Amino acid sequence: MAPSLPVNPSLERFRRDARRLQRAVRANDPEALAHVSRHHPSGSPADPAAFALTAAQHVVARAVGFGSWPRLRAYLHTAEELRRDPTTSIVDDDPLARFLSLACLTYSPGDGPDRWNAAAEILRAHPDLPSRSLHVAAAVGDASAVARHLDADPGGATHQGGPFGWTALFHLAACRVPQRDPVATARLLLDAGADPNAGYLWLALPTPFTVLTLCFGEGEAGPGRQPRHPAGDELAGLLLDRGADPNDAQTLYDRTFARDDGHLRILLPAGLGRGDGGPWQRRLGEALETPVEMVQRQVDWARDRGFTDRLELLASYGFTEGRPATAPSPWRPKGPEPPVAAAGTPDGVRALAAAGGDLNARFDGHTLLHHAAWIGDVELVEALLECGADPDVVDDQHGATPLGWAEHGQAEATAAVLRLRSRT
Known part of the structure; x- marks a missing residue:
């Protein structure tokens, strides 16, 4: 599975996590015991008071997607050599x-x-x-x-x-x-x-x-x-x-x-979904998904979002199966989503509207119109508006309209369409 790591992960951080987990297990903390049960191959320790630091390290590594503590440590060593931080502002007169x-x-x-x-x-x-x-x-x-x-x-x-x-x-x-x-x-x-x-x-x-x-x-x-x-x-x-x-x-x-x-x-x-993954797979090992796993996620997303053309394209190269339902995935919805989440094409929107579906239903705190505005999909925005989506609905996090999303995302084509329809 793909690891789930914080930005700029460090070995010292994970060492602290392991020591905290060891202390919590030895104190019979229910949450810590449940965490060990989920991630240690042997389940909950028979004697929490004797829970070893090496066992805690193993749990910490497996919880973030690595098979063992040595594998996590090896990745962090490799990552330090390859790490870059282009997000910092350059204060330089040159x-x-x-x-x-x-x-x-x-x-x-x-x-x-x-x-x-x-x-x-x-x-x-x-x-x-x-x-x-x-x-x-x-x-x-x-x-x-x-x-x-x-x-x-x-x-x-x-x-x-x-x-x-x-x-x-x-x-x-x-x-x-x-x-x-x-x-x-x-x-x-x-x-x-x-x-x-x-x-x-x-x-x-x-x-x-x-x-x-x-x-x-x-x-x-x-x-x-x-x-x-x-x-x-x-x-x-x-x-x-x-x-x-x-x-x-x-x-x-x-x-x-x-x-x-x-x-x-x-x-x-050119071979996507096949081969050994090339030099990056050799450098990162299990930290990077295999070529097959990468494409399986594409199948998942296309199916979940109603991207029928993408599904047909992937199928034409033999890719029809997604990730197993049990596989952890930040891409997979954590709970039920409204039908509009799977109406990712103009035809999908029109079909949902004809069936009486709610085009203004929210998923991930926003509507499909917000998303279409953000990614600059003029045809999808026009289909949503044509079928009655509300151009003045606001998202949960920012209180912004789809027009606000388009403008912030520098998506001028969809912003121009929404300016003609927005009442605010």
Whole structure:
């Protein structure tokens, strides 16, 4: 199963958790005993007063998805080497560092057009940056400047740099400032030895952000704030041709929420769901889901959300089975959901409305109209409004309307539709 870890997990934190659990079990705490019963292969200890620290460590490891304490410890050692934190603000007077930190997707709350506009301003004020840095030259897709850097340093394509310790190829995929010729630039870097599987562990969590991930873009903040790379599909095809493993778990997660299946139409023919998982599987072992498990989650989500086209596409490659019902999954609903949660297409919305279903029912604290507005799905928003969904309903957490969600998510296309219908 996929581990469930806190951000920036540390061995010391888990050691403290194990010591606390040991003390609680020895004190006959019912909650602690139940926790041990759920996660230790032997169940509740016969003699709580003699509950060993090694047993507590075993329970702590299994509770977060690892088979044993040594396996958890090994993952944390590996993760520390691969961990990056691009969410921190870069306080640096160097325009080069500031440009790279602002120009690229970081998967932090600050992502969005304001950052990229600020990066573009820095570049206009310092047009020599691409000549000063291979990483900047790659970020702006300046093939000529990249070629000059590689002539001067033939090994530069493998070097990590910039404020986040990324390779030049990764900067190219992550940048959202307009680029000159990203595909030609990527080809130069790959010819010079750049790793098509380069990536990092975001805050040491076990799903790697790879070059492919940044090409395909999107994620929880929505396509307005974390858009696809403008040449992402072409870049992804080039990377796959040069050896990138198609079993990219973070891409699958980021692109799960909307109906578009363009990423799957690229990854499935390249071997998604098959093979040994590539270099990241070898690095992370059980911390990373297997290729089959990754695709099983896609089947689950498509079935749960009514993505019929996605189910047909997956089935055409032989993938029809989801995860076992007993498998823990943050993707699987924790309780019953209203029928509208499974009406994720315009046709699904119309069918539910014709059957008298409630289009304004909430799941995860919001309505389907909120979700459609956030992900920029104009057709889904229009179908919901056409069938009577309330454009002025507010969500549970923020008290915001679907229009508010669209505007915050920089989803201008759905915001424009909702402005015409909103009464507030």
